[in-house]
Amino acid sequence: MHTAMTQQQAYELLKQYNKDPFHLRHARTVEGTMRYFARELGYGEEEDFWGIVGLLHDLDFELYPEEHCVKSQELMKQAGLEDEVIHATASHGYGMCCDICPEHQMEKVLFATDELTGLIGAAALMRPSKSTKDMELKSLKKKFKDKRFAAGCSRETIQQGADMLGWELDELLSRTLTAMQEIEDGLNEEFGE
Numbered sequence: 001m002h003t004a005m006t007q008q009q010a011y012e013l014l015k016q017y018n019k020d021p022f023h024l025r026h027a028r029t030v031e032g033t034m035r036y037f038a039r040e041l042g043y044g045e046e047e048d049f050w051g052i053v054g055l056l057h058d059l060d061f062e063l064y065p066e067e068h069c070v071k072s073q074e075l076m077k078q079a080g081l082e083d084e085v086i087h088a089t090a091s092h093g094y095g096m097c098c099d100i101c102p103e104h105q106m107e108k109v110l111f112a113t114d115e116l117t118g119l120i121g122a123a124a125l126m127r128p129s130k131s132t133k134d135m136e137l138k139s140l141k142k143k144f145k146d147k148r149f150a151a152g153c154s155r156e157t158i159q160q161g162a163d164m165l166g167w168e169l170d171e172l173l174s175r176t177l178t179a180m181q182e183i184e185d186g187l188n189e190e191f192g193e
Contacts (some may be wrong), residue, residue: 005081007031010052013079018062025191029117030110031055032183033176037109040175050106053088056081057110069093069100096157102164112161115153116176119143122150124180132180140173 005013014027034054038047060072069090076086091102092110102111123143124132143149144158162172187193 005052005079005085007048007051007055010055014056014059017059017075020062021191023058023062025187026118026121027055027058028187028190029121029180029183030057030114032187033113033117033179034106034110036179036182037113037175038106040179041105041109043106046106049084050109053085053106053110056085057089057092057114059089069096069098095160096154105165108161108164112158112165112167112172113176113179115157116161116172117180119150119153119158120177120180122153132177132184135177135181137170137174137177140177141170144169144173 015024018024018027031051031054034050035047038044038050043050056072056076058068058072059075060070061068064071069092073086073090076089087100088104088107088110090098090100091107092114094101094111102108120132120135120140123140124130124135126143127135144155147155158172159169162169165172
């Protein structure tokens, strides 16, 4: 699978509908995480495709939160994106705001890591270093178990994603943390932090 759209074109499309630096950074975080997993799971030749899906997964969220994962399909069709990209991005809302089930390994990774990257990012901000780099799985698990912490990040969705992938929760947490540690410097540079 591949997309005719380049990463830069995808980012320009994202910025048409998203201005909030928080949303842009989240999109870049999920893009980097998806690229990491493409390489790790043996889909290296599809890395750009996985990355673009990660980048565009919340295309409609800032302007159309009530139509999340539905409006994005329309916006992507207008932009000429392939059905694979449209299906994959919409599938991360499965059971929450749309009925498109994650089927491909890549869609399951997106479903599993979207909320989790938010939780890890929030946990990093609580650390003296404000970084994921010195975060260990043990402290991440503690934050995961504390339902009051980053309450907007659905633990059920993260667990459901791990189950879809056939992974233990610890494996999903650990691998996603590693992905975020690898991309953190680039994100900080891009977003001036």
